[in-house]
Amino acid sequence: MRYLLLKKANFDDFISSLAQIEKVVAPVSRGYNSFSFAEVKSGKEITLKYIPTVLPPKKYFMPQREKLTEFNKAENSVEAILEYEKMVIFGVHTCDLAGIQCLNIVFSDKPKDINYLVRKNKLVIIGLECNDYCDQYASCKVVDNHLPNGGYDLFFTELDDSFIVHVNTGLGEEIVEKTRLFIPNDQEHLNKLEAIRARKREIFKEEVNVKHKDLVTLFNDKAFESKVWEDLDKRCVACGNCTAVCPTCYCFDILDNINLDLNTGDRTRRWDSCQTEPFAKVAGGENFRKTRGMRQRHRYFRKFRYPAERYSRYFCTGCGRCTRTCMAKISLKETVNALAAEQKYKK
Amino acid sequence: MKKAKLTDSEYLVKTGKILRTKQMTKLEKYFEIALPGGENLEHEPGQFVMVSVPGVGEAPISISSSPTKRGSFELVVRKAGKVTGVLHTLETSDTVGIRGPFGKGFPTQILEGNDLIFVAGGLGIVPLRSLINFVIDNRRDFGKVDILLGCKTPQDMLFGEEVDEWSKRLDVNFSCTVDRADPEWKGNVGLITSLIPGVTLDPERTFGVVVGPPIMYKFVIIELLKKNIPERQILVSLERHMKCGVGKCGHCQIQNYYCCKDGPVFTYDQIKDKKEAL
Structure with missing residues (x-):
C-alpha cells in the first residue's frame, strides 16, 4: 500500500481521537520493566519503548475465558454464542504480530474456529517497530521476526521527530481518513526507515548457536x-x-x-x-x-x-x-x- | 461487550434422547441414544462423540454401535470422573448433549476383502464392537474373521449376550480369555497374548485390529508382528482425553498428531516411532 508520516507532536491527538472512535488498547507501564496491554484514552498513557508485555495481545484474540454456548435446562435449549468487542490494538511488536499469525493459522485450520475468526476481524492491529533489542531474553532474529512480516493494518516506525507509518490494509486507510493527522512523507523519511532496517540487520544476530x-x-x-x-x-x-x-x-x-x-x-x-x-x-x-x-x-x-x-x-x-x-x-x-x-x- | 448468536459453531450440541440404559458392570453403563427426528449419527466405526450434561461438562465417548444400526446409536460410559459420574445417574428419556462424530475411524474401505483379526482387551471391546458388528452386518464383504477377547474376570465381560452370539456364529472364529477365572468359567484363563499364536492366518491379507489398554498394545503387537502381519496392517485406537474434538485444545496431542482429528484410529506404522503414543 503506501507510507505516511505522523508527527510525534500529533501522537497524543492521534490516540485520543482514535479512542473517541473505538476502544484503544496499548502497552502501558506497570512498574519497573513490566508492561501490559490495557485500555488508553490518550497517547501519554502509552509507553512506546517497552519490553514484551507480561501477556501478549493473544488475550484479545483468544480471551482467557470465553463463553462458547449458553444453556437453559428447563427449556432444554442451547445456543452457541460469541462475545466480542471492537478494538484497536496499538503498539504490537513484530514478535507479537508473528504470534497472532500463528494463532490465525491454527484457528482457521479445519474445522475452523468461528469464535476466533469472527472476533479477529473485529480487531484492528497497529504494529510498532523495535529499533533495537528489547533485552537479552529475546531471540527474534533466529526465528526471523525482528523485521515486520505483515499481519498489521498500520505499522509505525519511530524516526527522529515523527513516525513513518506503513498503511497495509483498507482498515488502516480508514483510520488514516478518520483521524486526519497523517501527512505525506518525503524520500528522506524512507531513507531513514531503510537506515533503521539496515542497522537492525547488523545488530540483530541469531541469538542461539543454531541457524x-x-x-x-x-x-x-x-x-x-x-x-x-x-x-x-x-x-x-x-x-x-x-x-x-x-x-x-x-x-x-x-x-x-x-x-x-x-x-x-x-x-x-x-x-x-x-x-x-x-x-x-x-x-x-x-x-x-x-x-x-x-x-x-x-x-x-x-x-x-x-x-x-x-x-x-x-x-x-x-x-x-x-x-x-x-x-x-x-x-x-x-x-x-x-x-x-x-x-x-x-x- | 457485544454478543452474537452463532449457527455454525463447532460447539453447538444436538439433543440426544436416551432410549435405553443398562448397568453393565459396576463401572460401565450402556446407553442407547437417538438424535432429534431419528436423524442418523452417520459415523464411521471407531469414531467418538462428545457427550455433555449442561452445567456439568463434556466428555469424549467412543461410539459402540455399528453405523449399520439406524435411527439410534450406542455408547458405553465408564464412571471415571465428574461428567461420567453424572451420566451414570441418567435413565431412559433423559437427554444429553451430543457433538460429533469426530475423528478418523477404522478404514472400512481398505479392510474390505481382507481377513481380519480383532483383539480387544477390557474396555477396548466398546469401540471395537462398532467395527465387529459392521463386519458381521456386511459379512460377505470381508475374508476370514477372528475375534479374540480378553478381560480381567468373567464379571468384567461387556456385551455378554452379544459376545455369546458371536461365539456361536459359523462365519467368525471366536476365542476369549480372562486373567482370573471364577468357578463357573469354562473358557481360557491367561493373558490375551496367549490366544494369538493359535490363530492361523495369511499375513499378506490380514489386518490386525487391536483396542485395549496401553500395556496390552505393546505385547499384542509383538505377537501380531511375529505372525508377519505388516506394520501398516495393524490398526489401533488410542485413548486420550479430548476436550474440543476438533484438533485445537491440545489435550490429545501425540507428538505432531491430534488424536481427535488424525486418530483415534492409527496404523501401527504411523505411531511406532512416536514416543508417548503407547
Missing part, C-alpha cells in the same frame, strides 16, 4: 531422548507460566458453569497448560506425559518441530516471555544451545 533453518532438525528423534529434559525435569515447577505468557500457546480446557438459579449457565473455554500434571491424563488413570521433563520437552517440540511439520513455521516468536517469566530460570536460548552442544551442531 534458523536448522532449528527443526535440531528437534529430532535424538533430541527427544536428550539429557536436557532430565535437567528441566529437576528444575521445572509445573506452574504453567511459560505457556500462559506464550503468544502461540493456545491449549484450552472446556468447563461448564451453572448460575445460581441452577437452571441457566454456559460452557466456557479457558486457557490451559500442557505443563500441568493432569493435562494428558486419561480416564483409565494413564498419564502420557507424567513427568515435568516430558512436559517441557512437549512444549519445546510444539514450538520448533510439530508446527514446522504441520504449518511450515516455528511457533516460537522469539519474544522471550517464557524465559523472562520462569521462576526456575529455564531459558529457551540455553535449552536450544544445550541441545546444539549435545548434538555437536556446527553453525
